[in-house]
Amino acid sequence: MKLIIRFVLFSFLIFFSCQDENEARRIQQQKEIAKKEDVAKRIHSAWNFRTVSLSPLATNFTNDWAEWRLFQTELYQKPTNSLTAFQKKSKMLTKKADEVLQTIPGILFRPEFKTRFTVLLNKFRSIEMYLNLTEIPEKKVIGLISEINLELLSIESQMNELARKNQIPMEQGEADMIRMLDTSRAVKEIPKNLD
Structure with a gap:
């Protein structure tokens, strides 16, 4: 009889301890979810990228550059307030930036x-x-979002600078001089046979 009572008490003890573990696990999961939602809200408030405003000359270089336009469109679309949306958006931005890098005009x-x-x-x-x-x-x-905004400013100024430099006409003989500086065009010396 004592054995049966001990067995029943032991069973109740195990049953209630399992329920306490499940409750503790559920509470811990709710805390983690709330923490991730808070992180997503703070990232959402900081997720603002500056617009790249190019000079009319630089805009002419990007008119036919479809990857650049798609990158800018993706950059300025703000994801929803969930962490998975930010994960998908960051993956898409990485992909679009890589496409832009591969197709620079x-x-x-x-x-x-x-x-x-x-x-x-x-x-x-x-x-x-x-x-x-x-x-x-x-x-x-x-x-990193702040640093990206600085890099976008740097890219914008570099595009405007390259567009401005492209408008400067070459001086007479400058093209010949540039070709002469190209080491890949150097004339190789052919040794003469001393027969």
């Missing part, structure tokens, strides 16, 4: 422009990485 295909855009792409990749961590470092994400 000839006039803008200069090391100074390509380098600036590579830095911008790396910042988008960093945001994508941070947003996919289990513990999101929101201060780093918000800091």
